Amino acid sequence: MKENLYQMSKSYSIIAESLTKTFGSFTAVDSISFNVSAGEIFGFLGANGAGKTTAMRMLCGLSKPTSGSAVVAGFNIDKESESIKQRIGYMSQKFSLYQDLTVSENIEFYGGIYGLGKQKLAQSAKELLHRLHLEKDARTLVRALPLGWKQKLSFSIAIMHQPSIVFLDEPTGGVDPVTRRQFWQMIYEAADHGITIFVTTHYMDEAEYCDRVAIMVDGKIEALDSPQQMKEQMKAEDMNEVFYRLARTATRASA
Amino acid sequence: MLHILRDRRTLLVIFGMPIAQILIFGFALSNEVKNTRIGILDMARDEQSARYIQQIEESEYFETTHELSTTKEIDQLLRAGKVQMVLAIPSTFSEDLAHSRQTQVQVVTDGTNPNVATTLENYTANITRDFQQTLMSATELPYTIKVSTRMLYNPQMKGEYNFVPGVIALVLMLICTMMTSVSIVKEKELGNMEILLVSPMNPLTIVVSKAIPYIFMGLLILTIILVLSVTILHVPIHGSLLLLYVVSLIFIFSALALGLLISSFTNSQQMAMMISLMGLLLPTVMFSGFMFPIESMPWPLQLISNLIPAKWYFYSIQGIMIKGLGIGAIIKEIAILTFFAIFFIGLSVKKFQIRLA
Amino acid sequence: MAISIDRISKSYGEHKDVHALREISLSVHTGELFGLIGPDGAGKTTLFRILTTLVLPDRGSATVEGKDVRDDFRDIRTMVGYMPGRFSLYQDLSVEENLRFFATIFHTTIEENYELIKDIYVQIEPFKKRRAGDLSGGMKQKLALCCALIHRPKVLFLDEPTTGVDVVSRKEFWAMLQQLKKQGMTIFVSTPYMDEATLCDRIALIQKGSIMSVDTPENLLNKYQGDLWGIRTEHMYKALQDLNNFPSVTECYTFGAMHHAQVSGLQMPAELHNYLDRKYHKNIRVEKIKPTIEDCFMQLMQADEREPVPNE
Numbered sequence: 034m035k036e037n038l039y040q041m042s043k044s045y046s047i048i049a050e051s052l053t054k055t056f057g058s059f060t061a062v063d064s065i066s067f068n069v070s071a072g073e074i075f076g077f078l079g080a081n082g083a084g085k086t087t088a089m090r091m092l093c094g095l096s097k098p099t100s101g102s103a104v105v106a107g108f109n110i111d112k113e114s115e116s117i118k119q120r121i122g123y124m125s126q127k128f129s130l131y132q133d134l135t136v137s138e139n140i141e142f143y144g145g146i147y148g149l150g151k152q153k154l155a156q157s158a159k160e161l162l163h164r165l166h167l168e169k170d171a172r173t174l175v176r177a178l179p180l181g182w183k184q185k186l187s188f189s190i191a192i193m194h195q196p197s198i199v200f201l202d203e204p205t206g207g208v209d210p211v212t213r214r215q216f217w218q219m220i221y222e223a224a225d226h227g228i229t230i231f232v233t234t235h236y237m238d239e240a241e242y243c244d245r246v247a248i249m250v251d252g253k254i255e256a257l258d259s260p261q262q263m264k265e266q267m268k269a270e271d272m273n274e275v276f277y278r279l280a281r282t283a284t285r286a287s288a
Numbered sequence: 289m290l291h292i293l294r295d296r297r298t299l300l301v302i303f304g305m306p307i308a309q310i311l312i313f314g315f316a317l318s319n320e321v322k323n324t325r326i327g328i329l330d331m332a333r334d335e336q337s338a339r340y341i342q343q344i345e346e347s348e349y350f351e352t353t354h355e356l357s358t359t360k361e362i363d364q365l366l367r368a369g370k371v372q373m374v375l376a377i378p379s380t381f382s383e384d385l386a387h388s389r390q391t392q393v394q395v396v397t398d399g400t401n402p403n404v405a406t407t408l409e410n411y412t413a414n415i416t417r418d419f420q421q422t423l424m425s426a427t428e429l430p431y432t433i434k435v436s437t438r439m440l441y442n443p444q445m446k447g448e449y450n451f452v453p454g455v456i457a458l459v460l461m462l463i464c465t466m467m468t469s470v471s472i473v474k475e476k477e478l479g480n481m482e483i484l485l486v487s488p489m490n491p492l493t494i495v496v497s498k499a500i501p502y503i504f505m506g507l508l509i510l511t512i513i514l515v516l517s518v519t520i521l522h523v524p525i526h527g528s529l530l531l532l533y534v535v536s537l538i539f540i541f542s543a544l545a546l547g548l549l550i551s552s553f554t555n556s557q558q559m560a561m562m563i564s565l566m567g568l569l570l571p572t573v574m575f576s577g578f579m580f581p582i583e584s585m586p587w588p589l590q591l592i593s594n595l596i597p598a599k600w601y602f603y604s605i606q607g608i609m610i611k612g613l614g615i616g617a618i619i620k621e622i623a624i625l626t627f628f629a630i631f632f633i634g635l636s637v638k639k640f641q642i643r644l645a
Numbered sequence: 646m647a648i649s650i651d652r653i654s655k656s657y658g659e660h661k662d663v664h665a666l667r668e669i670s671l672s673v674h675t676g677e678l679f680g681l682i683g684p685d686g687a688g689k690t691t692l693f694r695i696l697t698t699l700v701l702p703d704r705g706s707a708t709v710e711g712k713d714v715r716d717d718f719r720d721i722r723t724m725v726g727y728m729p730g731r732f733s734l735y736q737d738l739s740v741e742e743n744l745r746f747f748a749t750i751f752h753t754t755i756e757e758n759y760e761l762i763k764d765i766y767v768q769i770e771p772f773k774k775r776r777a778g779d780l781s782g783g784m785k786q787k788l789a790l791c792c793a794l795i796h797r798p799k800v801l802f803l804d805e806p807t808t809g810v811d812v813v814s815r816k817e818f819w820a821m822l823q824q825l826k827k828q829g830m831t832i833f834v835s836t837p838y839m840d841e842a843t844l845c846d847r848i849a850l851i852q853k854g855s856i857m858s859v860d861t862p863e864n865l866l867n868k869y870q871g872d873l874w875g876i877r878t879e880h881m882y883k884a885l886q887d888l889n890n891f892p893s894v895t896e897c898y899t900f901g902a903m904h905h906a907q908v909s910g911l912q913m914p915a916e917l918h919n920y921l922d923r924k925y926h927k928n929i930r931v932e933k934i935k936p937t938i939e940d941c942f943m944q945l946m947q948a949d950e951r952e953p954v955p956n957e
Binding site: 079080081082083179180181203206207208209210211212214217218221225235236237238239240241242260261264271272273276277280281283 | 683684685686687781782783808809810811812813814816837838839840852881882885898899900901902939942943946947
């Protein structure tokens, strides 16, 4: 079984097998299993308290599963969580950049954390600033940047060390519609370069941009398919309707 | 980390505080006793005693502020805290020296701070020995001046007499100021303050009602410390318990008002905590007089110490508890404390923000 | 007129160089459900704070129920209900204790206005002994709404009540607002979610401290300039790049399952179809579609970017 998992991990970025997390008597994540192919954009949706964040934390090696196992970027999340951290990128709305540092200082800091060599760092920093049209603002404090720019910068930094997977936790919350789309273009580009994208969002139109979407309800994966298939199957107009119909069945009120 | 350098305020605290502390502790504060106010009861009033007194006064340790004429005044002066030591020279001082080459002086000290009292006794003994030496070298005859000592209020030299009032002052300051400011600032952080402000209730009422529990908490803690001190440490309460509580209440009010004041110009619990600790607790420790004698500080610091409410509070409750002082003896301290309370309350009400920044 | 705002400006920062609001004017009618729509940092919260008398404007004036936000702030504070964005209640108090506390603050009791909050409160009543800190996001929000309503305010200010809340809870929340509106309450609500705009009577689109448009959602959609085409092919990412290179396409954005291309001077969808065909796209579908509020918002944003923001 175990060996089997490792063999599969060559074509899959994430393999989760009956992943479970309980807090006391409360089962936050209830035996979820799924695979994410390399280079796929995988949407992870769910109502507040459905267990999304807990699942994501386990996959990033930040919290140990109560039972079940998962292989992320070829490493076992239980035993090799430190190696996983080197191979993934992580970005969330809450945990972001240092507001009191300039744009380039943030790039250098995170580059250093991920062990990029000096030369490579300088090279990547230059490319990154150019791509974001931030050359002029390299010396600007991050605090002074508009939210949308911060999020774009934060994403670029998260993939600077060329991870095999990047986890994005509600990356576009509150961002203006134009910047939101520019952000998704960056996601597409990253996926084109072979980086697997694992993303959560509250915007249902963004669910449509994903290759496949998993919808979590009460700690379980209630549906997992391409948005197109889901809509056809449920005869729904859009993902909003799909999500609403599934999430409405949730019984647990808090998490 | 670079981002620490960008936060100027924190930086100021991080580097400013140790520098200030080193300077203050290094140069201004010491356990050494200097310029102590003393009273002299010279019953001999002759040439010999005058020379002796001159030698005493020449030292940097003592400063004669009172000249007594009767033994009754000794107790009065010490009790009122006008002097910390009285040196009594018997009328037979010169006679005894001339006839038997042996005499005795008496040193009466205020034992509420036993460390200071012992130091004063030792200083006096040293100077007296020097005086003996001078006499001896002049006549080549051995002279003995015995220094008999008496410590008032604290004959057993218990340190508790000093630190119990000090701890009370510290703890009340800590609880009332820090807790009030932190709990109000927490309200701001949570965003609840916005709602409270946008309500028909006078916002000050809300804040004041948040402070009220701390008045009771303060009084309760005062009671606990007093009970423990009396039962376990055997620290006496000679004066009126009622007076003790009244003075404490006045002090608590000024501490609460200070907490309120801090809360109106800080927006994070951390900041409120830092200001309460660094800005209030340390000065209380340094300038209230229970750790470091104020008389020995350079005059600018002595002036500053007058601005610390805890100094006046410490002095009052020590007087009440150990010396059994009545309201008459500490009316000045009470007046000053009341002034502080009214001033801080007034200021905090004035500075209270009815809007967000 | 429940709310009237006249050329309000507000700047922050040491040099007053962060312009949160630039010359904003608005009016909200009594009994209206009015939406302030815009992304984070557009100035929504600042405007809310000015209207709820928490912050003074640098310039301009505003009244709520005829009372001036500067001079009559005490009157306003008795009349309005306010739910700030980051409001998190008293975590250590139970649901019931929180509600009772706010009732006391507003000189009323839960019983007195129970009728108004009943529909919402019954949903959280089963948890009334639970600490507010242990409630889920949706539940907290309902409790916060109850607390804001407890004194039967004339005007209800809700600053981003649905941010970070899932679709199901959001839908429920808007249904509650519709109920309150029926009872004659004026509601001023802000949201970064464009799809919520259509649930309002009138909306103001705000971006970078300026109001781009104020109208009913319907009129706003009618004001959309040019035609909008929905396009779908097998390879969406490549299609986006190709469409942006097509001369008649002014702007093209991803929009869920299809791309929205803003087209001018093009009558037939066949032209677009043929162009994509030449670019080797498969399963091409091109259809004329009705714009959404988000389309309108983006069009107004582009128009704004073309004319530079005046420096003050």
